[in-house]
Amino acid sequence: MHMKLKSILLVVVISALTAVLSVWGYSKWMQKQYAGTQESGKLPVNYAGFFDKNNAPAGPVDFTAAATSATPAVVHIKTRTKAKQVTNNLPNRGRNPLSDFFGDDDPFSDFFGGPRVQMIPEQRASGSGVLISEDGYIITNNHVVEGADEINVTLANKKSYKATVIGRDNSSDLAVIKIEGSKFPYLVYGNSDDLKLGQWVLAVGYPLNLDVTVTAGIVSAKARSININKSKNAVESFIQTDAAVNPGNSGGALINTNGELIGINSAIASPTGSYAGYSYAIPVNITKKIVNDIIKYGAVQRGFIGIQFANEAATDEQKKAAGIKDGEGIYVTGVPSDGAAKAAGIQKGDFITKINGVSVETGPQLQEQVTRFKPGDKVAVTYVRGGKEYTTNVTLKNIAGNTDIVKNEPTNILNKLGGDLATVDKAVAQKNNIAGGVVVKKINGGLLKGTRMEAGFIITRVNGQDVKTVDELADLLKSASGQIQLEGIYPGYEGTYGYPLNLSGAGEEENGDNQ
Incomplete structure (x- = not known):
């Protein structure tokens, strides 16, 4: 009996030891899978905390709640531009005796110095918009409503309304329109600063004249500039996603999985004009400031630091002279004498590294931060000169070089x-x-x-x-x-x-x- 008990205990000990060794061995094997070619078996520093309980890779994500919340507040915008008659701007210097016979298509009018008349046919287009208040204010893209003679808005419940333009901003490609009514559904603002690469997002809109459509993707880049906006002082600091966006999605919503508005879909990177992998949205933290300005003042209150900077990366010599590390900072190529930066002591050759404590390494990142403020606001600008870091307060100015509020009167x-x-x-x-x-x-x-x-x-x-x-x-x-x-x-x-x-x-x- 005693020998039998010893045998059972030995089996139990061996089984337990085998289990422990198996778990330990599997753990070491898993570490090597994630450790790449590192022989030490330790995880790279960029995986720190990745396998912690609170940061474990997420399971399947359910988009239904976010989509259900957002779709009633995203609208279909249809525009009509009336037919126009244009000429070559040359006044008649003599009358063609045959003009009564030929009418506006007179082929001999050039010989008599008369205008050539051309008819531009009526144009119709469509896009999307986002309700942001229960009394009918809607955000959309400027290019959706620019030049339109009539704007019609249809909600997801099929109710239609005439819309009026409150204001437009070419530089950001944003516009605010309004429909009359009350108790409209609307989206709440999220925080685009909190977005992380790889985070799930949804694009909501009316592509290709279809009914409200939801697509999903991830954030693939932030502060992206694609030079699509050709207006002066253009602001481009897009959220790049791979959520499918097609013609008609412009002005629609980019939302997070909580159903919060985090961007306005605006552009597609495509050789064909239709979705080919990437789409771009204006961050909501830029959008809400511009929208508030348009509603309050009728014009965007855009502040300027007062610097010129290089679009391309600084040279190694420039970095060495300033004592800057690779990849850090925006190289200042000029400081106008009447600008805000000059008054604050910033000089040509400085590297700006932070705006109000937020790191900036590219022009779009700098624009994204400064666009949130109006003339007269003070921002803390951190820069490097001669290997030393300085921070100074800059009082932003408007394009005219002062701090006056600009009203579109x-x-x-x-x-x-x-x-x-x-x-x-x-x-x-x-x-x-x-x-x-x-x-x-x-x-x-x-x-x-x-x-x-x-x-x-x-x-x-x-x-x-x-x-x-x-x-x-x-x-x-x-x-x-x-x-x-x-x-x-x-x-x-x-x-x-x-x-x-x-x-x-x-x-x-x-x-x-x-x-």
Whole structure:
């Protein structure tokens, strides 16, 4: 009996020892799988904490709650741009006796110095938008609504509304529109700073004129610039994802798995114009500041540090002179004498490494941080000079070099045109068979000076919308930005004439080198 008990105990001990050795051996084997070619068997430092209980690789993710929360607040936007008649801007200097026979398609009009008339057909387009308040404010892309004469919004419940433009911003490609009503569903803001590479995200929108569509992907890069925005002082610091985004998704929502808005889908990297692997969204931390400015002031309050910086990486010699490490900092190539940086002591040759304690290594990262502030705000700028690190407070300025609040007021816009404007006399309007318009009595300078327009021109339309008075012209210009089209007549001459006009042109610095 005693021998039998000893045998049983021996079997138990051997079994236990075998189990322990098996677990230990498996653990060592697993470490080698994750340790690559390292002979020590230790995990690389970048895997620190990876297998901790709280940081273990996540299991399957369920997107249903996030998708259910977001889809009612993402809308389908359809726009219509009326047909336009444009000419070559040449006044008639003589009448072709055959013009009555040929009409607007007169092939001999050039011989008589007359305008060549061309008709641009009606255009229709669609995109997406995101409701951000229960009273109907909607974020979308500027390129979705720019130049549109009519904007219609359809919710996921199939209810449709007419929308008006509150304001647009070319530099960020964002716009705010509004529908009338109450108790609309809307998305809550998340925090795009918290996004991490590899994190799951969902794109919600109306691609290819389909009903509301949800696609999933991961964050594949942050602070990405793809040079798609050609406006001056363009802001590009995109969230790059591999969630499928197609034409029609523009202006739609990028959300996290909590259903929070973390970006506005804006662009596709594709040789065909359709999804080919990558899509780009404007971070919500940039978006909400721009949207708040548009709603509050009618214009974006954009602050500038007042530096010029290199788009390409600094040379080894430049880094060595400043005592900077590889990959750190933005090389300052110039400091305008009237800028905010100059007043704060920043010099050419410095390397800016942080904005308010947040590390920045590229131009897009710098833009993303500075875009969150308005002129007059103080930001802490950390820079390296001669191997030493300094931090200074910079009071941001606007593009005009001061800290004034910029409001998109009609009087300011009309002054920007640089002409003496007046509502056309009723007798002149009747004689020229027009309902009204704005006569340009004199061109003093400003934006009008850059066109081929001559004094005496009567503006009758802006971007295809009729204009009868100076106030109506001001109202239309208030909600416009970027390039617009002015149309009208010269009294005594036949035909209509069109002049492209860039509202964002005067006095702005070139994009890419300045902040």
